[in-house]
Amino acid sequence: METKHKIKIFLVDDDTFFLKSLEIDFLQDAEFEIVTYITGELCVENLSLNPDLIILDYHLDGIQKNAMNGIETLDKIKAYNEGITVIMLSSQDKIEVAVNCMHHKAFDYIVKSETAFFRLQKTIDKVQQFKKMEKELNWYMERM
Structure with missing residues (x-):
């Protein structure tokens, strides 16, 4: 019997209510392993735990006013390992914010809402x- 690999997700948000709500939603699915952080600094300090995916808030200044924001955290994540997928979250529904996130190599940008x-x-x-497609493509490329 093959055991399915759980997807390790880091949730990073300074809004503890939203963070807990998201964690509960994800934990209802057995394929996810969830780790939560309230600052970008804590997330970066724990990148050696090898997350498959990071869901990262854009601002991150609600707990500590001098804390790294989401873009700074995203840059540090990508400097550590370009292959970690990061999805940005924000309550701001502004195209400039979304473009900024994508410019810094986020996979996607999602506005915090009831459908988030x-x-x-x-x-x-x-x-x-x-x-999966990337893995298959690499497999074929290695055989050429």
């Missing part, structure tokens, strides 16, 4: 499909 969890699920499915 469902949009995250769809995006995670896209990430998994993309990684």
Whole structure:
């Protein structure tokens, strides 16, 4: 019997209510292992735990006013390992914010709303499909 690999997700948000709500939603699905952080600094300090995916808030200044924001955290994640998929979250529904996130190599940008969890699920499915195709392509390229 083959055991299915759990997808390790880091949830990073300074809004503890939203963070806990998201964690509960994800834990209802057995294929996820969830680790939560309230600052970007804590997330970066624990990258050696090898997350498959990071869901990262854009601001991150609610707990500590001098804390790293989401873009700074995203840059440090990508400097540590370019292959870690990061999905940005924000309550700001502004195209400039979304473009900034994508410019810094986020996989996607999702606005916090009542549908955010469902949009995250769809995006995670896209990430998994993309990684599967990438793996298959690499397999074929190695044989050429």
